[in-house]
Amino acid sequence: MYNRIRQWDRFNDQVLDHIERYTLEQYGSEEGTEQIDLFTTEDCWTNIQRYYNRRGSNVRGTKEALRDIIKVAHYAQFIYDKLKVELSEGDVY
Numbered sequence: 380m381y382n383r384i385r386q387w388d389r390f391n392d393q394v395l396d397h398i399e400r401y402t403l404e405q406y407g408s409e410e411g412t413e414q415i416d417l418f419t420t421e422d423c424w425t426n427i428q429r430y431y432n433r434r435g436s437n438v439r440g441t442k443e444a445l446r447d448i449i450k451v452a453h454y455a456q457f458i459y460d461k462l463k464v465e466l467s468e469g470d471v472y
Contacts, residue, residue, distance in 0.1 A: 390452070397449045415457055420465065423458045427451050 406414050415423075430447040437444065463469065 390449075394449050394452050397446070398453065402453070418457065418461075420458050420461045423454045423461065427454045427458075430454075 430451050433439070433447055434444070
């Protein structure tokens with residue numbers, strides 16, 4: 380297996396852990412009742428921008444900086460799914 384794939388798998392595991400331990404507990408998990416269901420793609424981009432703007436500040440510590448990257452990835456997944464619906468497209472590949 381390529382190193383890039385192993386790195387992605389480790390990162391993916393961290394994103395899954397974040398979703399299970401944080402977002403589902405904090406925001407719920409019922410289909411159609413999650414706060415994110417009300418977000419537009421622009422709302423998701425705004426949240427990514429918020430995390431981007433915090434980079435380099437280290438006010439919240441290095442672990443939080445890493446968590447911010449995981450949150451960006453999670454919002455990117457929301458954008459991807461919402462755009463697929465908006466554009467009536469399937470997956471890219």
